[in-house]
Amino acid sequence: MEGTDKYEWSNILLEYLPSGVVFEICKHLTWQDIFHISQTCRRFNQLCDKATIWLQLKSLDFSRCMIPLDFKVLDVVKRCPQIGMLKLTNVVSSENAREFREEETTPADRFLLEVLRHCTSLCNLNLSMTELTDNSVNAICTKCEQLRCLTLTDNDFISNEGIVNLLSYLPLLSQLHIIRCTNVIPMIKHKDEGKVLTLKDIRLESCELFKANVSTLLKSCVQLEHLCLIDNVVLQGFPSNIPNTEKSGMNTLKTLKLYSQPDMREVNFEKMEQLESLKVKDCPQLLHVNMWAPKLHCFQIAKCDNLKSVNFYDVRLTEINLSGCENLSLIGVDSPVLKSIDISDCKSLTSHQFLIGVNIKSCVDYLNMSGCNKMNSTDIDSIIKEFPNLNSFVFGGDHLTNAEISSVDLTTLCFKANKIMSCLALNIPTLKTLKCDKCSGLTEQHLMDGLLFGEKKNHGVEGLETLIKDIGDYTPFRGRVGVPGLETLVLQQVPGIQGHLLSDSLSYFKNLTDVQLKNCACLKELHFRNLRQLFTLTIESCNHLSTIKVHSVSNLKIMTLKWCSMINYFNVVDVNLLKLDVTGCNFAHFTLYSAALSDLSLSGVCTQPSHTLSLKCPKMTELAINKCNSLDDVTLHRLFTDNPNITCLTLSVSDYIRCISVPSGVTSFSITALKRLQAITMEKPIKIQHLKLNNLIKFTPSSRVDILNTCSSTLTKLEVRAIPKEQALCLELPNLESLTLDQGIDLVELEIFCPKLLYLRIQGCPRLNHMLLQLNKLSQLQVNHSSPLLALKTMVLHVLHVQHVANVLAHYSPNLTTLEFKGSYVTKEYLCELGRAIDNLVVVNLYSCNLDQDLEDCNGSLVLGGSQCGRTLPLTVNMHNEMDVG
Secondary structure, X not given: OOOOOOOOHHHOOHHHOOHHHHHHHHOOOOHHHHHHHHOOOHHHHHHOOOHHHHHOOOEEEOOOOOOOEHHHHHHHHHHOOOOOEEEEEOOEOOOOHHHXXXXXXXXXXXXXXXXXXXOOOOOEEEEEOOXXXXXXXXXXXXXXXXXXXXXEEEEOOOOHHHHHHHHHHOOOOOEEEEEEEOOOOOOOOOOOOOXXXXXXXXXXXXXXXXXXXXXXXXXXXXXXXXXXXXOOOOOOEOOOOOOOOOOOHHHOOOEEEEXXXXXXXXXXXXXXXXXXXXXXXXXXXXXXXXXXXXXXXXXXXXXXXXXXXXXXXXXXXXXXXXXXXXXXXXXXXXXXXXXXXXXXXXXXXXXXXHHHHEOOOXXXXXXXXXXXXXXXXXXXXXXXXXXXXXXXXXXXOOOOOEEEEEOOOOOEEEEEEEOOOOEEEXXXXXXXXXXXXXXXXXXXXXXXXXXXXXXXXXOHHHHHHHHOOOXXXXXXXXXXXXXXXXXXXEEEOOOOXXXXXXXXXXXXXXXXXXXXXXXXXXXXXXXXXXXXXXXXXXXXXXXXXXXXXXXXXXXXXXXXXXXXXXXXXXXXXXXXXXXXXXXXXXXXXXXXXXXXXXXXXXXXXXXXXXXXXXXXXXXXXXXXXXXXXXXXXXXXXXXXXXXXXXXXXXXXXXXXXXXXXXXXXXXXXXXXXXXXXXEEEEOOOOOOOEEEEEXXXXXXXXXXXXXXXXXXXXXXXXXXXXXXXXXXXXXXXXOOOEEEEEOOOOOOEEEEEOOXXXXXXXXXXXXXXXXXXXXXXXXXXXXXXXXXXXXXXXXXXXXXXXXXOHXXXXXXXXXXXXXXXXXXXXXXXXXXXXXXXXXXXXXXXXXXXXXXXXXXXXXXXXXXXXXXXXXXXXXXXXXXXXXXXX
């Protein structure tokens, strides 16, 4: 009898799930998904034909149908009478649809009418159908009394009258979107004068819209909360002539979006009591924005190049962003909670007008005024003093030749986009973060002058020497000048930085924890010593950097060195790094001594015989070295000796390694493209669990057998890739759970004796003809990532249970002709299933198998006819040495 196995494929494969579970899954699928799974097998086809599955669908979306035939869409709709949301696009008309034709209607009208007859519970209707007319609108009014949301898109025939009727006969409609309906000049109002609408959300896009239309809309929609107007030609402004005492949408509107209004010139609101968000974008003719909105907390404006004035009275804005408004010359903001101001690139705004315009300055902690050409160097200091709680300040632009900033409150300063400034003099004892971005005119000496002394020094001939000596007037930070409290320094695209002065000067900043140097094209060398507080060091895309030395920086934990091309000398010693990232860098001489680093990945070391590599990291457990062409046996042995706790080792691309003695603590060992490798030895006790052998052209099959035998008792995961000229492979690994075999281009025979195998991946073996597989449980084996073995003709399976394996074999070995089972439980029904699944299967041999009664009565052989297997060729079954089942 066949035993019960909790890992059987009947509990894993979808097609064997109970019907109740399938129904529960289908609740979360779309109608298209249900059709797709119905085509996978006969059982799913029958299940998906049941009304239970379709009745539970609540929404139908036909917008992604490549060829939406009307009769097929109707068939789906008829199956789902309970849907609340329906989305339709243009359908392809057919003879079946013409049965409902009436002469005064279009085919689209007739189709929609038939759909609505079957959808009595619609709440949300989205129609993108070009040929719908007012007849369809009337049908919606009649059939969809519960409709709450309606979207009409890309229509050429629905008229204004149809829209008015729609609004008048759908009392529950709260959302209306009209998008690219060319025949509509929206009149959003009730058919009967004096009656109002329940609309709360309106979107009008790509239609002619006058100010009078918007005024009518606001008067009719007294509950309006969200209004979005997009690409409405002719509209020149938002109506402001509605009396405050009259009930209208002006009193309830919460969000307003004005996008792509080519003719709009002004936005004026005298009173918008509930407005919370205003977003204006791509209005090239807009000149003025004026509003009184006590609840306004979000204002966004973009691509309004001609904007000249902005005035907000009694608002609750926490931030205002007017970046890029080059013609803005007048600003007025009255907000007691304003914290952030961005007026970058407002080239017409003067400092006087700006300071007058911001009425309440006490809460502002962020100010960006970079690119404001009418605000010169002398204005910067006075502006900062006007904002008592300013913490973060951004400034810059080519109009500034120098800057002197004094403050006792600033903590963050960003200077950007300047080509001519020669001095950045800072006297800010509270400054913690400084960022210089795209400052091509700033030299290393002038930068250090400003940070250490708060002014530009005239060093003369001995500038380099006197800068770093504490003598006379050159004592850094004397008299609370400079930035003694600096914690983070970011230099990005500053070509004047070469590294020598920077290296010597940073030791004066006792609180410095983070240094970032990015895209500094002339940076050549860095020498950091005794920076006791430095925690993070980042260097990116500095292509001329040749030397980096970090000594005795005990608090350094994170170091990033990326995309810096070839570095001649990398010397980092006496540190406690926790993370080192050297992506995109090559090294001629690499030295690293870190007491805390646990994992390291290197690429491009020892690429030439003269290059050196030295690592001393006693806590390192994971080491990967890639592209190390000249790495040799001696250097590799020294690495193992100096780093005795390595457990995960990866080596790839070397021309000199001939022999590897793997340390005893290694549990994961991966080697790739070691062209001269001939021998691998294992130090005892052997602990290797994961082994990867890839493209080892000098490593003989006998050597591979020896190493597999050596670690057979511990190995659980094996990857063997690129084994050309090898025709037979036998693997006997009692504890192996995962096996990957790739690029065995000459492999003909494969035998796997791995009773605990759970994962098998075989690909790139185009000549594999014979395969033997011995497992404890075939049902738990995962083969999802394997490629079909098209050349496989013969397979031997030595397993106990083989039920449900037919479909798997049919996919992965479609050309199988001979199949052998050893020690398996086999039934006649299962053999018929094999015949139906594998068309080319001719012979099945059963050795020492447990057989059901039908097979026991066959006296050693059986021929299953084509009718029994569902195919033309007969299937021959040979039984040898059968065991009697008690």
